[in-house]
Amino acid sequence: MGCDGGTIPKRHELVKGPKKVEKVDKNAELAAKWKYCALSQEKLRRPIVACELGRLYNKDAVIEYLLDKSAERPNSEVAVHIRGMKDMKELNLTDNPEWEGERRNAKGDRYEDMHCAMFICPVVGLEMNGKHRFCYLQTCGCVFSDRALKEVKTEICHKCGDPFQEEDIVVLNGTKEDVEKLRGKMEEKRAKAKAKKSKKSKAAETVSKPSDSKDDTSSLQVHVPGSSSTQNGSASSQSAVAGPSGSSSSSKEAKSSTSTATKRSIQHMDEKSEAFKSLFTTHSSAKRTKEQTSNWVTHTPYHF
Template sequence: MGCDGGTIPKRHELVKGPKKVEKVDKNAEIVARWYYCTLSQEKLTKPIVACELGRLYNKDAVIEFLLDKSPEKPHADSAAHIKSMKNVIEMNLSDNPAWAGDKGNTKGDKYDDQCSQFICPVVGLEMNGRHRFCVLRRCGCVFSERALKEIKTDVCHKCAAAFHEDDLILLNGDKQEVEGLRRKMDERRLKAKMEKKSKKPKAAVSVSQPDQVEDSLASSEAPDAKNNQPRDKINFVSSSKATADASSASFERATTSSSAIVKRPMPCSDEKSEAYKSIFTSHSSAKRTKDQSSNWVTHTAYYF
């Protein structure tokens, strides 16, 4: 069973000590951050986007993440702060002319130094994780931190768009830098909410303006001090008088022109003959006595 034949056991063979903490390979961690998508764990291919915390994603993976409404999403913790496509920045990257693509070392007979696909357009440093890179939140252009320190300007070196220091987002920073970016992100979103709330009262004021117009119209109809009539009504009366005079003149012309037409006089009721009056049931000849009327009633009680 061991420990026989004169063997002497050592302490680590008899006593179980604490397990050693597994150390993460720094090179593997750099490759995972700078060469692979945080959500899909696939290689980064254009179009590439960055969140407000400086993490890199494939744009297709972010869209699929937002469309997926299932409660258990893969890697949901790493992208929980992304609520819409407005929360990500599409990166304007500069290609590296020395990058040969995936076909550069097919045989495996030479050392692969992880040549990066993108570089800094100002200094020429490769975006491979060994150098710190920043992205501008407004235009999406990517530069190395060394280039921004050496050439200090308020205008983008690539697209000439103005920016501030708050628009700079450090890519793949450490924990403290990510916490600082998270605080800035929360402040920006809170400020945007406050601006939306401040715009709502302005909309209410614009809606109340038609009421003010109606009040002004009502004040214009206020009675005049001399005539005790509204000003608008006085103008309306004067215009109505003019239209009345014009209509009366036209009516007189029409009556004079139609005077030539002969109209037949309506016969008076006293001049009607007895034969004409006997047609109607109201005539005395149409009335019958009780002996002549029948015992049963119809809609016309004149049938025997």
């Protein structure tokens, strides 16, 4: 069809050129980063947490991900670096007084400003809508604009007063370069933590080994009952003079004395009374004949 009735086709109608690259709307891209959770793609709502790479999440979405990592979720590769809630920081955000909430345009008869954000910088008053650079502190979780941190240079948080360093500043939803720098810092931190743990484990092993050796040496020492300190001293001197033969004889005597002490029964002790001896099972009153012993009965009435 076409080219009839005197119509003159144009070149773009006959020749198909390369397809134009689809451009992403900047406003929609910023809204997706600053108003929606990076993991669940739901609207951000308190409590809001941030990872070490500066991405924003809903706290309940992160907890669900950590409880069941096997479940198939969209954008799960965004949270691969999250090992637990220790890697996250709950943000201390400042509400925007001009933000009216989600019900302001329920009827659809009003203009909805996409740049109006829920939160602002408590120092400068800039809205956290993606047009301005924002950061958070890993020590306390307070959020400020980059302009406020540059203009008012202090080592104390402007909101809560906790001290911080430049290493504790994390950029929220930064560029690719910012994300690569933050990833390098994160890997260095984790490597240092692993090194500290390995050092602590080695130190614990070295402390436990000498204590075990001391226990072994103390267990090897034999204390002979009834021997005085002078007798021990004389025996030690004799064993030192006699050499290995003397030491072997003394060890045999110690073993025989300990064996006799352990083998001696309470019933053969003359100094003990009969009432005391009757408390033990070795006494003659505790022994029963076969007629006195009862037959073996189970808890069930079955007999085999």
